[in-house]
Amino acid sequence: QVTLKESGPALVKPTETLTLTCTVSGFSLNDTGMSVSWIRQPPGKALEWLAHIFSNDEKSYSSSLKSRLTISKDTSKSQVVLSVTDMDPVDTATYFCALYGAYGWFDSWGQGTLVTVSS
Amino acid sequence: DIVMTQSPDSLAVSLGERATINCKSSQSVFFSSNNKNYLAWYQQKPGQPPKLLIYWASTRESGVPDRFSGGGSGTDFTLTISGLQAEDVAVYFCQQFYIVPPTFGQGTKVEIK
Numbered sequence: 549q550v551t552l553k554e555s556g557p558a559l560v561k562p563t564e565t566l567t568l569t570c571t572v573s574g575f576s577l578n579d580t581g582m583s584v585s586w587i588r589q590p591p592g593k594a595l596e597w598l599a600h601i602f603s604n605d606e607k608s609y610s611s612s613l614k615s616r617l618t619i620s621k622d623t624s625k626s627q628v629v630l631s632v633t634d635m636d637p638v639d640t641a642t643y644f645c646a647l648y649g650a651y652g653w654f655d656s657w658g659q660g661t662l663v664t665v666s667s
Numbered sequence: 668d669i670v671m672t673q674s675p676d677s678l679a680v681s682l683g684e685r686a687t688i689n690c691k692s693s694q695s696v697f698f699s700s701n702n703k704n705y706l707a708w709y710q711q712k713p714g715q716p717p718k719l720l721i722y723w724a725s726t727r728e729s730g731v732p733d734r735f736s737g738g739g740s741g742t743d744f745t746l747t748i749s750g751l752q753a754e755d756v757a758v759y760f761c762q763q764f765y766i767v768p769p770t771f772g773q774g775t776k777v778e779i780k
Contacts, residue, residue, distance in 0.1 A: 585769075595717065595760060595771040608767055611668070644716055652764025653707040655728070657716035 550574035552584070552645050552658035559664050560635050566663060570628040570645030577623045578603055581650040584628040586619065588641040589660070596641075600648050601628060637665045669693050669763050673772035679780040686748040688775045690761035695741045698765065705765035708737055708746045711774075712757045720759075721746065753779065 556568035568586070575582050585600035599609045599619040609617050618631040628645060642662045646654040670693040680686040696705045704724035709717035719728045721737040724744055734749045748755055756779060761772040 594773045595762075597769050597771070610768055646716075648769075651722070652705060652769060653719060653722045653762065654709075654717070654769075655719050657718075660716055 550647060550656045552647065552656060554643060554645050554658045554661040556643070556661055556663065558662060559666065561667050562636055562665060564635050566630075566632040566635050566639070568630045568632075568643055568645075568661065568663075570630070570658060572626050572628070572645075572647075575647075577601075577621050577626060577628065583648040584621070585646050585648040585654065586628075586630045587644045587646055587654070588639075589644065590638075590641045593641075595644075598632075598643075599630060635665045639663070640665045668768055669696065669766060669770050671761055671763055671770050671772040673759075673761060673775045675775060676773070677776040677778065679778045680748075680751045681780045682753065683750050684780075686751050686755070686777050688746040688759050688761075688777070690739075690744040690746070690772050692742045692744075692763055692765075696763045696765035697741050704740050704744070705763055706737075706739075706744050707762045707764060708735075709760045709762065710755075710757045711760065717760060748777070751777070751779070 551573045553571050583602040586598040601607050601619045616633045621628045642660040644660040645658045647656040649655050672691045674689045706724040708721040711717045725737040736747045738745050758774045758776050760774050
């Protein structure tokens, strides 16, 4: 059974760097065709894809946020890490990690973690 | 980026009646080489992550009730709930996976009338 679980701080201050971890189980981050994405959702708003990392370590980022995002993985720990620099109150959102299937839909999601940006 | 636009933003339907949600993409998401539309639908209930309902525009994910159906091609798609149940109250999103970045519609909230 595939599971994903996000962890990280619930509150960050403006200008700080947010670091989130997605711990996966039920598959290996090295499995061909498996990749993990980060997606966020401001309260009451739409979903916004941020980044994903493929089994071969290829990465892809949202063009609007690319300068602020870094995605990486630690296969031995089954973890994918997302860093977002220079956080702002508009970045307040629930951050999800999701399994990005071979064709491009998201077939498994973590429960999400709410991150609030406030001083 | 491909912009996905859903309509309506919300709708209220009586139990047992049909709910239809529309999704329009700013460019075609149909790939002629495999005759597939690169579109998915998700259901999101309050406090929960999205749940995949449909992919390839019309293929139901395993375990999804057959009252959920997807249709359309090219740039215009629909999600139909035939015989709305109380547990179907949720926000529904479409998503294109034709090109990166994957993009989502703004969501349609379905309620009971």
